[in-house]
Amino acid sequence: MTRKSISTKVVHAGERLDPQTKSLTTPIYQSSVFGFETADDMIAAFEGKPDAYIYSRIANPTIAAVEKKLAEIENGEDAILFASGLAASYAIFASLIKSGDHIISAGDIYGGTATQLKEFIPNLGVEVSFVDLINDPEVNIQKNIRPNTKFVFFETPTNPTIKIVDIEAVVRAVKKRQLLTVMDNTFASPVNQQPLSMGIDISYHSATKYLGGHDDLTAGVVIGRAEMLKQIRRYRTYVGASIDPQTAWLLGRGIKTLDVRMERQNKNALVLAKHLSTNPKVKRVFYPGLESSPYHATAKKQMSGFGGMLAFEIESDRNKMNLFIKNLEMIKLIPSLGGVETTILIPAYSSHFFMTPEERKALDISVGLIRVNTGIEYIEDIIEDFERGLQGI
Known part of the structure; x- marks a missing residue:
């Protein structure tokens, strides 16, 4: 071509x-x-x-x-x-x-x-x-x-x-x-x-x-x-x-729909990251599209969009995390990413479960870290569901 x-x-x-x-x-x-x-x-x-x-x-x-x-x-x-x-x-x-x-x-x-x-x-x-x-x-x-x-x-x-x-x-x-x-x-x-x-x-x-x-x-x-x-x-x-x-x-x-999907997921992730940054229950937000991110300049140099993936950290233990997940209505706990649905993953309990606590700490992976695959849903519905989850902890 x-x-x-x-x-x-x-x-x-x-x-x-x-x-x-x-x-x-x-x-x-x-x-x-x-x-x-x-x-x-x-x-x-x-x-x-x-x-x-x-x-x-x-x-x-x-x-x-x-x-x-x-x-x-x-x-x-x-x-x-x-x-x-x-x-x-x-x-x-x-x-x-x-x-x-x-x-x-x-x-x-x-x-x-x-x-x-x-x-x-x-x-x-x-x-x-x-x-x-x-x-x-x-x-x-x-x-x-x-x-x-x-x-x-x-x-x-x-x-x-x-x-x-x-x-x-x-x-x-x-x-x-x-x-x-x-x-x-x-x-x-x-x-x-x-x-x-x-x-x-x-x-x-x-x-x-x-x-x-x-x-x-x-x-x-x-x-x-x-x-x-x-x-x-x-x-x-x-x-x-x-x-x-x-x-x-x-x-x-x-x-065939990759470009249109990513356009929406890029946009939703940036809006969600900005919103989570204002919530007092969120300690940190990891997203290179935020101007406050230490990786923003590098990402801007080599990426045409910042992607649909972000992560945020809350003060948590297993009980608090279970409460957060239970309070979500639309968003599901899923050990994958990249789909059109907004989903979350707790890396310390899944993809990085078999690492030692010291290894996870070196990678900034706490038990309160939540990885988000931002989907293509209406952004206000995504934000509302995360607020529902955070209010319950």
Whole structure:
């Protein structure tokens, strides 16, 4: 597709009229396997002929169409879909490293990814250093680079405290030593942030979240240069971490409304963050769109919108938190994000439950921290429900 706005890309990228039926939407090729009319056709497919399909674990036309859409909306050459976001992240890690290598990871990352890097990647003979990339990322990366360092991994905005890593600073530090950069762009979405255009080598998402957008599928995607992604695609094929055609189709349909959803969620999150900042029962609000945020300037530099995720802190224990949740009418306690409904999560009791109290404290995760996925509902209804919850504690 020629250079177009992301508003247009989310609708049209990867789409074409079906060659046989002229269907406007991409058909669901619900088939595990594809046949051949001649031995020559089969040989051509195994040699890698474009648009020649063999087995859906390897490739499928429905999946390929959505991969093309995702590559285009994030300005990548290629995209690879997986069965989940964690399947995508593990495929990246396992494909890019070998025994004896070293990885630098940000400390502020999703709990599931942290578990992969702490418990499973070391079993491959790989060392992982967790480094502060929020403050002075360039200096802290340079301090921790070793001769066997392979890449630097981070996410921004961070989960769950919505802190911002300076992408340009990370890229500067890494390029000096010709290392790779891998970034989780889930919290921002391609609408709000384009990491590949800022020099990041590989971007990935839990597509379960904003890309799907309706809490009805589980998927992950890796996006980057075609040559760099070859080994990751091969890993997916032989580990069997592929997405199925039905889920890929649902994801493609969800992506078409990504831009309009994010526009509303960005707007609602900013209004909600400003309102919560005025409530005396709220100790802190974490949202980079607030001018009072220490991350506002960096976010403004690298994001076109501040996102639908925010967090706030109240004085709490488990009993008070249960009262707060019970008093909510519309908003639900949900261990995910990115859907059109406003939902909350208590990180200390969920995504970061298995961390020690000391580890959580270092990441600003208290038992009173509430992470919010701001939905697309009427903003006054969202505010009213939070006020109802806070009044009861």
